[in-house]
Amino acid sequence: MDLESRAHAENPDELRLWLRLLTCTQLIEKRVRLGLRTEFETTLPRFDLMAQLEREPHGMKMGELSRRMMVSGGNITTITDQLVKEGWVERVDEAGDRRAWRVQLTDQGRAYFHDMAKAHERWIVNAFETLSLKEIQTIHKLLHKIKLQAQDNLHESLIDNLAENS
Amino acid sequence: MDLESRAHAENPDELRLWLRLLTCTQLIEKRVRLGLRTEFETTLPRFDLMAQLEREPHGMKMGELSRRMMVSGGNITTITDQLVKEGWVERVDEAGDRRAWRVQLTDQGRAYFHDMAKAHERWIVNAFETLSLKEIQTIHKLLHKIKLQAQDNLHESLIDNLAENS
Helix, strand or coil, X not given: CCHHHHCCCCCHHHHHHHHHHHHHHHHXXXXXXXXXXXXXXXXXXXXXXXHHHHCCCCXXXXXXXXXXXXXXXXCHHHHHHHHHHCCCEEEEECCXXXXXXXXXXXXXXXXXXXXXXXXXXXXXXXXXCCCCHHHHHHHHHHHHHHHHHHHHHHHHHHHHHHHHCC | CCHHHHCCCCCHHHHHHHHHHHHHHHXXXXXXXXXXXXXXXXXXXXXXXXXXXXXXXXXXXXHHHHHHCCCCCCCHHHHHHHHHXXXXXEXXXXXXXXXXXXXXXXXXXXXXXXXXXXXXXXXXXXXXXXXXXXXXXXXXXXXXXXXXXXXXXXXXXXXXXXXXXX
16 A cells, blocks of 8 residues: 555645655665675664774774664664674774773675665665656655755654653 | 764764664654654554554454564554544455454544544655655665665575575
8 A cells, every 4th residue: 555645634645745754764674674684684773784884994983883873773783793703894992991991894895885885876866766856866866855854853752752852 | 872873884874874864764754653642542553553553444363464564563453443442444255265354443443543644644755845746756765775775685695594494
């Protein structure tokens, strides 16, 4: 059944837009999950974790890693342990702090991630291939407006909620 | 850290668009989850389950309900049991099949859901309030193109995958 047929309220345009946004995101995410599983025998949380590490040549602490993760699902400590065991990720001591350590990609992990990132890029490009460059720019701009407003709304609600509970 | 700064490959326009789409979806979903929790003491999977039932006055079987769920997370049987216990949902015998039953909203559940749906509609309308009607229509149309392509891509990959494994 089509998600979008669920929009049936007083503001159908906005609700339909929301369901369409959600549908598109879910379809693309499903394609990415399928590709990661069948071509790389991995999962989206594992890919996401390695993507975060790839951007920091000197690795990062677990807390920072956790904050940056885009994908929920999967315990970050468990995933890190697995990736360490498989040789894609390593733990290094934090200079000047005997009890702290950072996690970073191994050379092998970096090469493996680059292969996945290339495939990921292909899946994403394919998803948008019916759009012209101009259409991509248009939707990008409109999503920017939505993003700013959605950020404001979320922050405002969080503050209201804190105020009510203090 | 901003998600979008992660786009750094050969096809930055498409990757940036994907990350922006994901960011918008996640921001709006977070607002919805927060509102459901603070204003209704409920969760998105519970709301989603009741939304599915609301569309079927005569309820549906668990398998059908499961297929229609938009939100992952939360075991559907567990959620249904909770909602039955709280009086929002009831199980009814399936006519002509002594071992089967359907689930449907109670009158009380329907009224409760309508309150939540109104609030939900308000959060969604707010997320898009900086867009003109014309902009909403434009983005809706562009997302439609993305949806069709993403559907095709996913189906194709699923079929390829089945063929390889048979």
